[in-house]
Structures are given as C-alpha cells and as structure tokens.
Amino acid sequence: MTDVLKELAKVLEQRKQADADSSYVSSLHKKGLNKILEKVGEETTETILAAKDAERSGDASDLVYETADLWFHSLVMLSHLGVGPDAILNELERRFDLSGLEEKASRTNK
Numbered sequence: 835m836t837d838v839l840k841e842l843a844k845v846l847e848q849r850k851q852a853d854a855d856s857s858y859v860s861s862l863h864k865k866g867l868n869k870i871l872e873k874v875g876e877e878t879t880e881t882i883l884a885a886k887d888a889e890r891s892g893d894a895s896d897l898v899y900e901t902a903d904l905w906f907h908s909l910v911m912l913s914h915l916g917v918g919p920d921a922i923l924n925e926l927e928r929r930f931d932l933s934g935l936e937e938k939a940s941r942t943n944k
C-alpha cells in the first residue's frame with residue numbers, strides 16, 4: 835500500500851532539479867515554502883468541506899479526491915523541507931497499539 839508513497843517521494847525529490855515550466859511540483863518548489871503552505875491550507879479547507887458533504891450525501895467520492903490532494907501537497911511540503919514519508923510512517927508505526935487516551939494521560943500526568 836505504501837509503495838506509491840515511496841515512488842511519489844522519489845519523483846518529488848527529482849522535481850527539485852527539474853524545469854519549473856514543465857512540472858507542477860518543480861513550480862511549487864521554486865515558489866517556496868509559503869506557496870506550498872498556502873496549497874496545504876487550501877486543500878485542508880476543501881477536505882473539510884468534502885467531509886461535510888459526504889456526511890450529508892453518503893457519497894465519499896469528492897472526499898477521496900480532496901484527501902488525495904491534501905496528502906499530495908503535504909508530501910510536497912515534507913519533501914521541500916527534506917523529510918521523506920518514511921519519517922511519518924515510522925512515527926505512525928511507533929504509535930501503533932498505543933491508545934490515544936493513554937498517550938495523552940502520560941503527557942498530562944508529567
């Protein structure tokens with residue numbers, strides 16, 4: 835399931851050197867972090883709106899599309915800052931089986 839993330843991460847890295855006129859990702863890297871964060875913010879809002887629509891209509895197809903846009907732009911943001919998807923997958927793996935309530939209690943009891 836994660837192969838596509840790894841392959842996409844490689845492409846995003848390669849796009850740092852590519853011509854911005856022929857690549858959307860290169861154009862984002864060239865415009866810089868603020869532009870990338872603007873896109874992450876836009877896609878977050880669109881995902882929230884699509885989730886509300888999905889609840890109302892029972893049709894999650896727009897939500898899947900918007901979440902893919904959000905994940906994609908989040909990967910561009912991470913790549914721009916030199917962070918690969920492995921770091922996020924490792925963090926999720928570390929948290930696996932650790933109850934969110936227990937984790938929160940361990941922080942707030944300190």
Ligand SMILES: N=c1c2ncn([C@@H]3O[C@H](COP(=O)(O)OP(=O)(O)OP(=O)(O)O)[C@@H](O)[C@H]3O)c2ncn1[C@@H]1O[C@H](COP(=O)(O)O)[C@@H](O)[C@H]1O
Nearest residue numbers: 842845846849856857858859860861873876902903906907
């Ligand atoms: N997965 C994606 C992907 N998902 C979404 N997008 C683009 O993200 C943009 C989403 O922006 P919006 O929906 O806001 O549309 P827009 O109005 O055109 O955007 P703006 O003009 O506001 O920036 C669109 O241009 C989509 O085509 C993506 N562009 C690229 N990829 C992957 O990245 C690879 C490299 O892409 P290039 O760098 O363009 O070759 C591709 O082969 C794909 O695998």
